[in-house]
Amino acid sequence: MRLLIVEDDVAIRGFLERALSEAGYQVDTAKDATGGELMALEGIYDAFIIDLGLPDMDGLNLIARCRAQGGSAPVLILSARRSVDERVKGLEQGGDDYLTKPFALAELLARLRNLLRRPSPAHNDPVRLEAADLQLDLVRHEARRGDQLLQLTPQEFSLLEYLCRNAGRVVTRTMILDHVWRMRVDPATNVVDVHIYRLRSKIDPVGHAPLIQTIRGVGYMLEKA
């Protein structure tokens, strides 16, 4: 997978390039819209990460120009503005996505994965999820740890399902709120944590190491195996 990052801030560009390379992507970078446009027109990229506030052109204009010339790869927009304006939300409906700065790297990776997976959404929609000795039956809404049936509320089941789908990857509190509660808000207190503690107390037998790990400063991760 090959990505193009168009971002004028050298520090952000640097860490994005590093982090995305470590995550297994091939990464190219451009520091302004003009350079970005030239590279984008080569047509070799699977996705773009574009900052809205570029020095020579608005990020949205860059996207429009690329689209006008036949570019169809999905775009992840980075915005430092506090309120997300209508045009950006419109792009979200068009299949692209946006993130407001500052963002968690984990979330950027998740959204990027989501953007790149999009062409075939219906294919790998499983009816069963498994992680370690945890099994989730999405049809009957049943969760088992080993052969033990877990008594979960619908909310706890959704939370566990989301963690299972992302097993082995870190999910942030913001991502959990967005996907499980459909809220795009910043968690201010430990509301999400309390949900996780509860879930842990139900899925972990006494004396066992917790299946859901806390990654301090980032979020949570369900062990894959």
Place this chain on the structure above:
Amino acid sequence: MLRTTAAWRISIWTTLAFALGTGLAFAIVYLLVAQTIRERSDAWLSGEAEVLAQVSADTPNDHLYSRIVGEVAELATRELPDERNSQGQRLNSVFFLAERLDGNESPLWVGPGSSEVFRKAIQGANLGQGTPRSINVEGWPTPFRVVARPIEGRETTIYLGLSNQADMHVLHNLTGRFLQLWGGTALLGFLISYTSARRTLLRVEHITETVARIGSEDLGKRLPESTNRDEISRLAQTFNLMLDRIQSSVNQLRSVTDAVAHDLKSPVTSIRGTLESALCCEPNEKWRDSVGEAIENLDRLLSLLNTTLDLAEAEAGALRLDRGPVELAGIIRKFLDLYQPAMDERHHEVVADLEAHMVVNVDLSLLSRMVSNLLENELAHLPPGCCIHIRLRSQQGSAELVIEDNGPGFPPEIASRAFERYVKGNQSPGHGLGLAFVDAVVKAHGGAVQISERPAGGAVITLSLPAIILQPVLT
């Protein structure tokens, strides 16, 4: 309703002033005319009395005396114009009375009817000599001007009386007409001044309505400026100038907050990203912990920054609202679900009584942050084991949300200014922006927030937002 309008008050005062002015002018004219009439009658009376006295003095006091004097008196009374009213009665009345002081002979009387009533009136009036005076005579509507004239050497006084009813009648008619006209003109004046004042003030009212409608969302709107440069169109121009200034300062504030946000967020983003990528590859637990803590602190700093900037914009009326219809009960219930475990952990009991189908036109993300701030506020300030009552009701076109708890309530030192920035109780763990933000968001949406004390102890936060649909939607 009508009486509270300025047009009403203005026209009442103008009409009063107008009526008072014209009334006063008429009163002066009336008094002048009445005085002229009296002076004219008095001059006639004095002259005639002089003639009669002369005749009486010159006529020998024999059996012809009464006839001669009587004839002269009769002639004198005829000098007056013979005006009659609609019933044919003579309007001008004159009498002549010659009376001996010793009362030996019967008095000489020329005049209408019997002399008795006139004699009684004259005796009661105690007339001086020479100057005419007004005397009321029983049975006569207007007083008589009467002059007394003694005749030297005869021990006799003659009295000549005149009731100038015709002139008085004209004057009375005039007064009647004037009063009718006066009432009519005052009414007409009132109507004209009310209509013109109303017309002018309607333009002011139009300005008021338009300005009230120009909120933070459509600061670009302006009042129509008419071509004539009267006071009211100048008012509109002044308002437009003021709106220009407000718009430019709002824009300035927005670009400043945006610049601050942008300038701070870029370095924070790279710091956070670098820390986060360090976290992934760092095997040392202790280091990971420190890095994690640094990220958490960075997040807190950012949330504080965001809220501060939002508050600055909200308080200046510059908050950008992305409004849409939101069903309140649904969104509140979603947040209650989210906060339930946190509430349980603190052993709080949450009772929700939410009226469904109430739709408000709000910015969903701001409303969400507001609801979560309110719940966080409860979590942060209540000692364990409290009861929180959340009610949502429709109240006169508004959605009213009441959050009531049985905790310690607001500390008295902050109760009056709990919605101000950075105001918080000494024991409060927050940064004092939560309620200020709630207040700012509610006000930006045209609602109101107030805090109060529960009689049995505990805090009550009452919040109202203008609703667009209050009734259950029938499908």
